[in-house]
Structures are given as structure tokens and as C-alpha cells.
Amino acid sequence: MLQFEQNFEVWLQENISIETNRRRREILEKGLGHGTFEFLRSIWYPTVGNFDHLYPEWEVRDFNNGYRYLDLAYMPGGAKGGIEIQGFGPHARDLDVRRFKDLCWRHSLLALDGWTFLPIAYLSIKEEPKQCQQLILAFIGKFLSTNVPSQLSYLEAEVVRFARRLLRPITPLEVSTHLNISARHTRRILQNLVESRILKIVSGKERIRAYTLNY
Numbered sequence: 001m002l003q004f005e006q007n008f009e010v011w012l013q014e015n016i017s018i019e020t021n022r023r024r025r026e027i028l029e030k031g032l033g034h035g036t037f038e039f040l041r042s043i044w045y046p047t048v049g050n051f052d053h054l055y056p057e058w059e060v061r062d063f064n065n066g067y068r069y070l071d072l073a074y075m076p077g078g079a080k081g082g083i084e085i086q087g088f089g090p091h092a093r094d095l096d097v098r099r100f101k102d103l104c105w106r107h108s109l110l111a112l113d114g115w116t117f118l119p120i121a122y123l124s125i126k127e128e129p130k131q132c133q134q135l136i137l138a139f140i141g142k143f144l145s146t147n148v149p150s151q152l153s154y155l156e157a158e159v160v161r162f163a164r165r166l167l168r169p170i171t172p173l174e175v176s177t178h179l180n181i182s183a184r185h186t187r188r189i190l191q192n193l194v195e196s197r198i199l200k201i202v203s204g205k206e207r208i209r210a211y212t213l214n215y
Contacts, residue, residue: 004045008037011051027057027069035085035122036071039132042125047133048140058082062109070110079143080115087122116142134168137213141165149198155179155189160198160213169202169210 012028019025032040036056044054058073074081110117118139124132141164152160162178163170176186190211193199203210 004041007051008040015056021059023067024057024059032056035087039085039120039125042129043132043136047136068106076143081139081143082110082115082117084119085122086119156193159189159193163213169212171210
């Protein structure tokens with residue numbers, strides 16, 4: 001927890017210090033919302049281990065020349081990924097017609113502007129953290145699935161892409177079927193990826209049953 005808090009403060013202050021947009025800088029200086037902070041503390045940081053390519057309160061323009069702010073923007077290599085934490089009260093229980101229409105317009109305009117939008121319920125952060133962590137891995141995988149270490153063989157690189165597309169750990173049988181190779185060849189590839197610290201074992205000791213990405 002201490003490491004998260006230290007890295008969080010460094011990341012937030014860096015965003016404030018380099019921001020030339022007065023509107024966004026003032027929003028950041030007020031601090032992030034409780035839902036966003038809890039998402040970063042409980043979901044993002046334990047899953048990813050850093051805040052690389054992640055920008056809080058990112059400003060976007062809408063078709064009416066107004067300004068909207070995403071809770072978090074994830075933009076590796078110029079990609080556009082948006083994450084918003086949906087609190088139960090304003091987004092569900094008390095949602096009136098006007099707010100509902102505005103929310104739909106917001107999502108539609110972001111999609112037309114090339115954003116991959118990921119809404120996450122605050123209740124899911126508190127009650128289903130493991131599922132949210134898996135969702136984040138899959139979300140990141142959409143942007144990084146073609147970006148793999150150059151030293152990997154074709155089959156090793158495809159295993160990494162395959163793992164990034166799924167919402168759960170991968171099994172040797174799934175990899176063998178996906179690559180259409182023997183079980184023995186599959187085990188050798190998976191072991192190489194574990195030794196390279198790209199994959200880690202999450203189930204089984206003498207007989208390994210599942211692997212996941214090591215980030």
C-alpha cells in the first residue's frame with residue numbers, strides 16, 4: 001500500500017506539473033474522485049504495477065465544441081482508451097431521462113472519435129475485484145496485442161497475444177489447440193516464457209495447469 005501511495009503521488013504531481021491546460025490542471029489540483037482512487041488502488045496498480053500511459057481527468061472535445069473529462073485515459077503509442085468509474089447513485093439509481101441521454105451521447109461521441117471506452121461500476125471494484133483485474137488485462141491487451149518483445153519466436157509471440165485477448169489465465173491445452181502444435185512443444189514454449197518472466201504460473205506445481213501474463 002505504501003508503494004502504491006508513493007507512486008500515485010509522483011504520477012499525479014507529474015501530470016499536474018506538465019499540464020499547460022489551465023482547466024485540466026485545476027481539476028487535477030483538486031484531487032481525483034474517490035471511485036477513481038479506489039480503482040487505481042485496488043484494480044489497476046495491483047494488476048499493472050505502474051501508471052505508464054495513464055492520464056487522469058483527460059480532456060476531450062465534443063461535437064458541440066464543449067469539454068468533457070474522462071476519469072482515466074490510457075494512451076500507449078497514441079491509442080485511445082477511456083476508463084470511467086460509474087458510481088451507483090448518479091449513474092443508475094437516480095438516473096433521469098436527461099442524464100441518461102447525455103451519457104449515451106457521451107459514449108457515442110467517444111466511440112466515433114476512435115476511443116475504446118470501458119465503464120466500470122464502483123460496486124464491481126468493491127465486490128468483484130478479481131474480475132475487474134482480469135477485465136483490465138484484456139483492456140490493455142487490445143492496445144498491446146501486436147506489441148511483443150522482438151526476441152520472441154513467432155509461436156511465443158502468438159502465445160503472448162493469445163493471453164492478452166482472454167479474460168482469464170490460459171491453459172496448456174488451450175495454447176496447444178490455438179497454435180495447433182503438440183503438447184510437448186506447447187510445454188516447451190510456455191516454459192521459455194516463464195523463464196523470460198513474461199508468463200507466470202498461477203495453478204499447479206508438479207503439473208502446471210494455468211499461466212497468466214506477468215504484469
